Amino acid sequence: MKAERVSRIATTEFVTRYLEAGRPVIVTDAMEDWPAFGQWTPDYFAREYGDWKVPVYGHYFDLLKLMKLGDYIRTYMGSEPPPDIRYVRWFTLHQPVPNAERFPWADEVFKLLQPQWSHPYFLPTDSYLFPFCPPGRTLDVPSETTVPSKALYLSCKGATTNLHLDYWGADAVLCQLHGQKQLVLYSPDQTPLLMDPATDAVRGASGGRRVVDIRNPDRAAFPDFDKAQPTVLDVLNPGEIAYIPAGWLHHVDTLSDSITLTWNFVHLASWRNWFRFLTNEPPASELADIGHILLDDPRRLH
Numbered sequence: 585m586k587a588e589r590v591s592r593i594a595t596t597e598f599v600t601r602y603l604e605a606g607r608p609v610i611v612t613d614a615m616e617d618w619p620a621f622g623q624w625t626p627d628y629f630a631r632e633y634g635d636w637k638v639p640v641y642g643h644y645f646d647l648l649k650l651m652k653l654g655d656y657i658r659t660y661m662g663s664e665p666p667p668d669i670r671y672v673r674w675f676t677l678h679q680p681v682p683n684a685e686r687f688p689w690a691d692e693v694f695k696l697l698q699p700q701w702s703h704p705y706f707l708p709t710d711s712y713l714f715p716f717c718p719p720g721r722t723l724d725v726p727s728e729t730t731v732p733s734k735a736l737y738l739s740c741k742g743a744t745t746n747l748h749l750d751y752w753g754a755d756a757v758l759c760q761l762h763g764q765k766q767l768v769l770y771s772p773d774q775t776p777l778l779m780d781p782a783t784d785a786v787r788g789a790s791g792g793r794r795v796v797d798i799r800n801p802d803r804a805a806f807p808d809f810d811k812a813q814p815t816v817l818d819v820l821n822p823g824e825i826a827y828i829p830a831g832w833l834h835h836v837d838t839l840s841d842s843i844t845l846t847w848n849f850v851h852l853a854s855w856r857n858w859f860r861f862l863t864n865e866p867p868a869s870e871l872a873d874i875g876h877i878l879l880d881d882p883r884r885l886h
Contacts (some may be wrong), residue, residue, distance in 0.1 A: 585817040587767070587826070598706045603755070603853040606829040608769055608816055611706055614825050615759060620700040621823060624761045624843050629738065630657040637688040638672045643744045645673070650688060653738070660740035661841040671743040671838070675735030690736060691729070698726045701845070704757070704825055713858060714754060714850035725847060734847040739765070739838040747778065747795050747835040750828070753858050754848035758826040763842030768798065769816035772831040777812040779833070780805060798835055830857040 591613040602609045615621040634654025642648050648670060656672055674690040703709065709722045715730040717723040725731055732754060747768070750756050758765075770778060780794035796806040803809060819839065820826050828834055830850070850858045 585814060587769075587816045587818040589824075593706050595706055595708055599708060599851070599853045602827055602829070603708075603851055606772075606831065606854065606857060608829060608832060609827050610818070610820065611704070611825045611827070612823065614704040614706060615701075615761070615823050618701045620697070620761055620845075623700065626657045626661045626738070626762070626841055626843070629843070630654045633693060636693065638674045638738075639688060640670045641673050642670060644746045644748070656738065661738070665740045665742050669740060669742045669744070671737060671739035671745075673735055673737055675733055676729070676731070690734075693736070694726075694734065701726055701759075704759070707757070708851060708853075711852040712849055713852060713855060714752065719852075732848045735845075737842070737844040737846065739763075739842045739844070741838055741840050741842075743838040743842075744799075745836040747798050747833050749795075749831065749833055750848055752848065752850070753830050753860065753862070754850050755830050755854060755857075756828045756846060756848050758820060758828065759845040760820045760822055760824050760826070761843045761845060762822055764822070764839040765820045765842055765844065766837040766839055767816060767818055767820055767826060767828075768814050768835040768837075769828065770812060770833040771815040774812045774815075775831075775833060777808045778806065795833065830854065831860075 587608060587610045589610045589612050591611065593611065598609075598611075601607065630653065634652060634657070636653050637650050638653045638656065640648050640651055640656060653672065653674075656670075659666065660670065674688070674693070676691050676694060677687075677689040703723070703725050707725075709724070710717055711719050712723055714732065715723070715728065723731075725734070728734075732752065733750070733756075741763075747770075758767075778796050778798075794805065796802065796809050798809075801809045815832075
């Protein structure tokens with residue numbers, strides 16, 4: 585159940601073997617020239633950005649409170665965490681929300697951090713549907729303001745993101761800069777065993793469908809859970825980037841104090857996954873997000 589690991593992979597091979605096929609993979613050498621790798625530690629963020637307010641979440645994407653980043657690091661990282669284990673999900677503004685100016689979005693910190701990382705060499709630089717970047721133009725993730733869910737996760741040991749699907753039927757990459765996380769991935773054919781078909785139980789990244797808690801499964805609600813078998817159960821180490829295809833349910837456990845950089849995208853090579861999402865009655869909120877991101881993208885005007 586270990587993930588496939590590759591290095592020195594050409595973009596064309598990555599597109600053919602993984603994007604088009606919808607196969608997860610871990611690339612082991614894509615951060616070797618990033619100044620961020622080795623520099624982005626809890627101490628670094630406490631020193632440079634400790635007075636910045638950040639959003640703190642529970643075991644899912646439920647916002648619990650806002651607090652200074654330095655206070656979070658001092659309270660939750662560097663020692664045995666308190667019982668109310670939480671994590672920082674510091675992400676860019678990608679949707680119209682009430683009182684947006686009052687929320688501590690990560691747009692400004694990403695501008696400051698931009699010189700410290702680069703577009704992963706194996707990812708294509710054009711032909712994206714979301715964010716829109718047609719053939720012949722160039723997408724540069726560090727400088728791009730419309731990349732969906734571009735976020736920094738600062739997670740203390742023991743923090744968990746419960747099983748879920750990502751928003752918008754999009755693919756994701758997780759760049760592990762510090763610490764270790766355990767990934768549990770289920771291929772799309774396992775979905776009926778892990779998700780309730782009802783559409784009004786839980787709103788959010790899994791399209792409004794209730795998802796089993798794999799640590800404490802409700803077998804009355806998910807009677808076939810024991811038949812489900814994870815396709816990937818592996819540890820993501822510092823310097824590694826995990827590609828998680830659309831439609832793969834995933835659960836993440838933080839094994840040690842961790843810093844992870846993530847974002848979502850839809851490439852032309854995986855358009856079928858996005859088409860299935862768009863034609864399968866997605867939540868209106870997710871369609872609104874997509875429209876907001878695409879309409880705000882200045883490249884669509886050129």
